[in-house]
Amino acid sequence: MTLDALRNRIDTIDAEVHALLMERARMAADIAATKGDLRSATIIQPDREARVLKRRFDDHDGVLPLPIIAHIWRTVISGVSGLQRPFQIHLSDSGDGVARDVARFWFGFQAGLVPADTAASALASLASNPGDLAVVPLAGGDGWWTGLGETAHVVARLHAPGRESDHCFLIGGALIGRSTEGATLYRAALGSTGDVPDIDGVDIIDTVSGPGGAHALIASRLPEETVDKAWREATGIDSRPLAIGGFDPDLISVAGVAAQSSRSE
Numbered sequence: 129m130t131l132d133a134l135r136n137r138i139d140t141i142d143a144e145v146h147a148l149l150m151e152r153a154r155m156a157a158d159i160a161a162t163k164g165d166l167r168s169a170t171i172i173q174p175d176r177e178a179r180v181l182k183r184r185f186d187d188h189d190g191v192l193p194l195p196i197i198a199h200i201w202r203t204v205i206s207g208v209s210g211l212q213r214p215f216q217i218h219l220s221d222s223g224d225g226v227a228r229d230v231a232r233f234w235f236g237f238q239a240g241l242v243p244a245d246t247a248a249s250a251l252a253s254l255a256s257n258p259g260d261l262a263v264v265p266l267a268g269g270d271g272w273w274t275g276l277g278e279t280a281h282v283v284a285r286l287h288a289p290g291r292e293s294d295h296c297f298l299i300g301g302a303l304i305g306r307s308t309e310g311a312t313l314y315r316a317a318l319g320s321t322g323d324v325p326d327i328d329g330v331d332i333i334d335t336v337s338g339p340g341g342a343h344a345l346i347a348s349r350l351p352e353e354t355v356d357k358a359w360r361e362a363t364g365i366d367s368r369p370l371a372i373g374g375f376d377p378d379l380i381s382v383a384g385v386a387a388q389s390s391r392s393e
């Protein structure tokens with residue numbers, strides 16, 4: 129085939145892909161109408177978004193590396209979500225650009241980013257803008273996650289391709305759907321010694337100690353009651369671990385595989 133003929137074929141494919149994308153985007157209005165109240169946490173649903181993305185990863189077979197597929201779909205999902213209810217992303221960046229990279233990869237360049245000086249101020253912005261999201265790096269160790277609970281919750285653990293050791297948490301305001309699949313995250317009190325218990329099926333993600341005592345950020349796929357009982361037994365503390373969100377470990381591991389495949393190209 130000549131170059132012109134090949135380019136004509138690309139033009140035809142582009143028109144088809146574009147028309148299908150617009151058809152998907154037009155569905156946003158019907159979907160929002162079905163969901164009813166626009167001020168509800170059903171508008172942006174991290175569980176459904178994760179399932180859509182994982183289906184693309186599972187079906188993937190072709191020459192385009194997975195991170196490109198992930199980025200395209202994340203941009204589309206972000207756009208379709210924004211058509212239902214506009215939102216902004218509050219960024220707590222420790223100066224290394226990790227949170228910004230993660231936000232751009234997962235939400236595209238069209239998403240409005242609002243820089244925040246600290247994780248705490250990004251979370252405070254969610255309290256006054258409950259339909260917004262925040263991207264906050266775990267690194268830094270100031271235990272910002274102790275501020276999660278009523279007005280904000282973890283909806284995903286993310287990283288940008290090629291930066292898979294730099295985890296960020298995606299935090300949703302009160303009007304963002306809660307993740308119910310995968311692992312639940314808890315804020316759990318530690319004893320005065322700060323000793324961290326070793327419990328099967330419970331991962332310790334971070335610890336912090338401050339004026340309010342020592343706390344651990346833990347993740348588990350076990351039922352809440354099981355985590356509560358095991359934690360109380362192991363620490364001897366009469367305090368229920370507080371669920372502060374969840375994330376899908378499978379999603380991040382698939383994205384990790386995606387990142388590796390891009391590096392080996």
Ligand SMILES: C=C(O[C@@H]1C=C(C(=O)O)C=C[C@H]1O)C(=O)O
Nearest residue numbers: 159171172173176177205208209
């Ligand atoms: C379209 C929906 O709304 C949002 C957009 C999604 C998408 O573009 O696939 C998925 C979940 C929601 O965050 C939906 O709930 O299905």
